[in-house]
Amino acid sequence: MTDTLTGTPPRDDAAAPAPPRPVCTRRTDRRWTRSKVALLVLGIVLGLLTIFPLLWMVSGSFKTAAEVNSATLLPSAPTLDNYRYVFTEVPFLRYMLNSFFISATITVLALWFHSMAAYALARLKFRGRDTIFLLIFSTLLVSLPVILIPTFVVVRALGLVDSYAGLIVPAIFNAFGIFLLRQFYVSLPAELEEAALVDGASYWRIYRSVILPLSKPILSALAVFFFLANWNAFVWPLTITSDPDLRVVQLGIATFQQQYVGDWNYVLAAATVAALPTLLIFFFFQRQIVESIKNAGFK
Structure with missing residues (x-):
C-alpha cells in the first residue's frame, strides 16, 4: 500500500532497527587523594x-x-656455620621430625573426626542436635590455661605422660574445625543427599562419596590451620613431656635460648629452620585458606 497523498509506501516503524544504545562506561576515579x-x-x-x-x-x-x-x-x-652447628652438635633434626610426626598425625585424625561430627550436626536430624552443637561451640570461649591442669590430670591418670599419645590425643579435638565444617555443610544443596537417598545410598556412603569430595577445599585449608597450630605448639608439649627424645621444635628453640644466651646466631639459625616449613605451607596453600573463609558460611 502507498500513501494516498504522497504516493510513497508507508514507513514501517516496527520493522526498523532500533538505534544502538550508548554504552555507559563507569569511570574509575584514580586520582590520588x-x-x-x-x-x-x-x-x-x-x-x-x-x-x-x-x-x-x-x-x-x-x-x-x-x-x-x-x-x-x-x-x-x-x-653457614650456624646451620651446621644446629644440625650436627644438637639433635635439632630429631626435634623437627617429632614436630612433623605429631602435627601430621593430629591433622589427619582431626580432619577425619571433625568432618564426621560436622556432617552429623549439619545434616542428620536427631534430638538434641542444636544443644550439642551449642555446647561444642561454647568451648571456643575457654582458653587453654583454664583447661591445662584438668587435661594434664586426665592424661596422667591414663598413663600417657611422656608419650606420643599424650601429645597427640588431647590436641585432636577442636571446636573450631567442627564449627567451620558444619557451616560449610549447611550451605551445600540438600538435593545432592536426596538424590543419593533415592538411589539407596546410606548416610555413610553419602558422607564418603558425596560430602568428602565436595569438602576438599575447606579440608585443605583446615589441614594448613591444624598443622601450623601444632607445629608451633609450645605450652602443652612443655607440660606433658620431659623426655628429650620427645622434644618438639619449639621446645628445642627454647632450649637453645637457655643454653646459648650469648650466642644468638645459633638461636636465630634454629628459629629460621623452624619457620621455613610454615612459610612454605602458607605460600603453597594460601588460595585454599582464602577460599575456605569465603565459602564457610560467614555471611
Whole structure:
C-alpha cells in the first residue's frame, strides 16, 4: 500500500532497527587523594613492621656472634656455620621430625573426626542436635590455661605422660574445625543427599562419596590451620613431656635460648629452620585458606 497523498509506501516503524544504545562506561576515579596516600603510607609502614623481624631473623642466622651482638643489619661475610652447628652438635633434626610426626598425625585424625561430627550436626536430624552443637561451640570461649591442669590430670591418670599419645590425643579435638565444617555443610544443596537417598545410598556412603569430595577445599585449608597450630605448639608439649627424645621444635628453640644466651646466631639459625616449613605451607596453600573463609558460611 502507498500513501494516498504522497504516493510513497508507508514507513514501517516496527520493522526498523532500533538505534544502538550508548554504552555507559563507569569511570574509575584514580586520582590520588590525601586519604588514599595516607592509607598507602600506613599499609607500607605496617608491612615493614611486620616483615622486619623476619628479615632480621634470616639475616642474623648468617652472622657471627659478634655481628649479631653489634646489631648490624647485614652480615659482612655470610656463613653457614650456624646451620651446621644446629644440625650436627644438637639433635635439632630429631626435634623437627617429632614436630612433623605429631602435627601430621593430629591433622589427619582431626580432619577425619571433625568432618564426621560436622556432617552429623549439619545434616542428620536427631534430638538434641542444636544443644550439642551449642555446647561444642561454647568451648571456643575457654582458653587453654583454664583447661591445662584438668587435661594434664586426665592424661596422667591414663598413663600417657611422656608419650606420643599424650601429645597427640588431647590436641585432636577442636571446636573450631567442627564449627567451620558444619557451616560449610549447611550451605551445600540438600538435593545432592536426596538424590543419593533415592538411589539407596546410606548416610555413610553419602558422607564418603558425596560430602568428602565436595569438602576438599575447606579440608585443605583446615589441614594448613591444624598443622601450623601444632607445629608451633609450645605450652602443652612443655607440660606433658620431659623426655628429650620427645622434644618438639619449639621446645628445642627454647632450649637453645637457655643454653646459648650469648650466642644468638645459633638461636636465630634454629628459629629460621623452624619457620621455613610454615612459610612454605602458607605460600603453597594460601588460595585454599582464602577460599575456605569465603565459602564457610560467614555471611
